[in-house]
Amino acid sequence: MSHSDPQTATHAKSEGSFLTVNDLTKVYQEGDIPRTVLNGLDFVMAEGELVVLLGRSGSGKSTFLNLISGMDTATSGDVTFSGINLTAITEQERTIFRRENIGLIFQSFNLISTLTVLENILLPLELNGRLNETQKNAAIDFLEEVGLADRKDSYPDRLSGGEQQRVAIARALAHDPLLILADEPTGNLDYKTAEAVMGILQQLIHDAGRTMLIATHDRDIIALADRVVSLQGGVLIELSPEEASAR
Ligand SMILES: Nc1ncnc2c1ncn2[C@@H]1O[C@H](COP(=O)(O)OP(=O)(O)O)[C@@H](O)[C@H]1O
Numbered sequence: 001m002s003h004s005d006p007q008t009a010t011h012a013k014s015e016g017s018f019l020t021v022n023d024l025t026k027v028y029q030e031g032d033i034p035r036t037v038l039n040g041l042d043f044v045m046a047e048g049e050l051v052v053l054l055g056r057s058g059s060g061k062s063t064f065l066n067l068i069s070g071m072d073t074a075t076s077g078d079v080t081f082s083g084i085n086l087t088a089i090t091e092q093e094r095t096i097f098r099r100e101n102i103g104l105i106f107q108s109f110n111l112i113s114t115l116t117v118l119e120n121i122l123l124p125l126e127l128n129g130r131l132n133e134t135q136k137n138a139a140i141d142f143l144e145e146v147g148l149a150d151r152k153d154s155y156p157d158r159l160s161g162g163e164q165q166r167v168a169i170a171r172a173l174a175h176d177p178l179l180i181l182a183d184e185p186t187g188n189l190d191y192k193t194a195e196a197v198m199g200i201l202q203q204l205i206h207d208a209g210r211t212m213l214i215a216t217h218d219r220d221i222i223a224l225a226d227r228v229v230s231l232q233g234g235v236l237i238e239l240s241p242e243e244a245s246a247r
């Protein structure tokens with residue numbers, strides 16, 4: 001396969017292993033001092049799995065998720081997603097790949113303040129050149145599912161944190177991505193709001209059999225997970241269900 005062909009390089013195929021991370025290392029340079037955050041990390045994930053990523057603050061969870069989404073590049077090692085080696089393609093190809101195949105949910109929502117709720121959800125479809133009436137109706141359906149159909153013309157700063165995150169969830173799912181990456185999606189929400197947001201996420205992801213890797217300490221999500229891994233010392237440790245529920 002030629003990696004110089006953006007069509008070939010960015011359209012993920014469904015056969016083969018879904019996600020394979022091999023010997024991944026990330027070293028940040030702070031002035032003269034190198035800081036190794038990921039240190040030869042290996043990881044595989046199958047289609048349809050819900051995997052929870054644990055690890056104390058600063059252990060490298062966000063770094064790891066950013067390398068899988070292709071938002072950042074590794075110091076060494078490979079991330080292969082449906083047969084495409086993300087470390088071997090250009091930044092532009094990675095951007096196209098991410099838009100088409102990955103749905104991202106961040107701790108800080110990351111909605112675009114100058115776009116309405118509906119426009120935020122439609123943007124990834126528009127960028128992918130897939131915005132038509134059917135897709136638009138599907139996006140409105142998603143807004144209904146997250147309980148915000150009546151806010152479609154509001155701007156994000158008019159919404160509460162929980163509402164903004166529900167919009168971000170709809171945005172992450174509207175283009176039907178192969179993989180959803182969520183980075184502590186309730187980290188900025190109070191307990192009650194977090195509970196409601198997690199309930200929606202649970203319903204949209206787990207019940208629909210979508211594939212998700214989520215950094216969270218939410219007990220309900222851990223209870224639903226197919227696997228729980230913990231980032232410690234720059235590598236991933238697989239936890240048994242008993243160990244995971246004791247955390
Ligand atoms: N751009 C950066 N430059 C230097 N150090 C960074 C950078 N981003 C993250 N780090 C450091 O890498 C470590 C892991 O960070 P992060 O991946 O954000 O951890 P987590 O998401 O688990 O809290 C932390 O020590 C953090 O300070």
Ligand SMILES: [Mg+2]
Nearest residue numbers: 061062063183
């Ligand atoms: Mg983080």
